[in-house]
Ligand code: BES
Ligand code: ZN
């Protein structure tokens with residue numbers, strides 16, 4: 023990760039390969055006027071020639087001809103909107119991407135107008151810069167693939183007090199923890215399925231847990247068999263790779279646990295490769311199915327951050343890790359399998375495997391003394407069809423919990439949209455021979471998946487389901503989001519958790 027520091031150095035005297043100046047307008051005031059003077063009016067000329075109006079995302083670059091310390095200047099428009107965290111995250115990310123071809127090793131970002139609220143501004147800039155400079159290069163040979171950018175300095179207004187400066191240093195520290203956790207999630211998603219097996223995912227969980235001080239237990243096929251987690255097992259038996267149930271715990275220290283205290287469970291779908299099983303996917307649908315553990319990656323990243331940010335509530339993370347393959351022992355269509363909570367499920371499609379893994383993992387989580395569950399999963403193509411690739415679907419059995427999660431997503435800028443658990447669709451999950459089937463009808467696939475999951479959560483337990491099939495993976499870079507695994511969900515889960523008491 024690049025180094026980010028704060029400074030009150032004058033932008034004119036800042037030694038950096040590129041000076042980025044963020045501005046809401048193109049009027050010759052303050053530093054814009056100072057720069058124009060130093061550049062002998064060259065800046066005004068260029069504003070006119072390139073019709074630079076500082077619209078949101080508009081950019082203008084020029085050589086500073088030795089008139090200020092930095093050899094290059096990049097102006098980035100912020101538009102007229104009020105300042106908020108996502109706006110600065112986008113500005114920093116697009117600056118990082120814009121200067122890429124100049125191969126700078128150092129960058130400074132300054133403000134043409136003092137931001138109204140420095141906290142969210144610094145948070146946005148740092149997060150945007152860290153996330154936009156992420157690349158998954160582990161398997162690119164040669165050393166030409168790393169960006170040379172090493173240092174970013176965020177230039178604070180000269181009058182910033184020592185107290186404010188201290189607060190901002192703390193913000194930067196918190197944002198770094200968050201960015202690292204998002205990057206952890208991206209790395210897990212981007213890792214190919216031949217290296218990131220269920221066993222490897224469990225190894226990485228153990229390693230991470232030891233590093234940040236989480237308790238961690240890993241279970242394999244013998245425990246799953248002993249406990250009757252047969253739905254989870256059914257998915258795994260078609261693979262030579264063993265399944266793993268990963269359980270990590272954050273227990274707040276030094277506080278006596280209140281009676282009725284909230285205990286949150288984050289449950290992740292960790293299908294490290296989804297071939298579809300015997301209901302095999304065509305190649306075009308199978309491409310990208312190494313990312314079918316993005317829900318697991320999101321809860322993994324979230325609890326990594328939570329361990330360091332230390333919320334007041336207790337948080338558990340459960341990951342059901344398995345492959346969905348077509349080996350000789352693979353589960354079949356029409357198999358009837360008894361789940362951990364005692365319900366019988368008729369398998370009608372082996373490609374609807376995520377809900378089977380989650381059903382048992384959530385029922386198990388519910389038995390570990392937790393008071394609410396959030397599950398995160400790349401569960402259905404139908405959710406992608408319904409909401410598009412940038413938005414997650416949310417379903418819940420408790421509206422105030424859903425509202426809190428939606429509110430968290432508004433502040434982090436992750437796009438999440440609630441879908442209704444329509445009761446009229448419940449009969450489509452009926453089976454002739456078992457308690458229920460693992461797929462519903464042709465329509466409303468994201469919702470029937472949600473209705474299926476609901477059957478495995480005790481009714482009195484608050485539960486919210488996030489279907490991240492779309493936003494967990496990006497086909498192209500967009501602002502702070504980079505192509506490939508996005509780490510979607512980490513920041514909203516962390517934000518939600520930090521607000522709980
Ligand atoms: N992992 C897929 C869902 C998915 C699709 C995630 C595209 C990301 C991108 C899931 O296991 C699956 O195959 N779901 C089926 C369900 C169907 C058989 C009811 C689907 O969406 O087609
Ligand atoms: Zn599937």
Ligand code: ZN
Nearest residue numbers: 293296314376
């Ligand atoms: Zn899947």
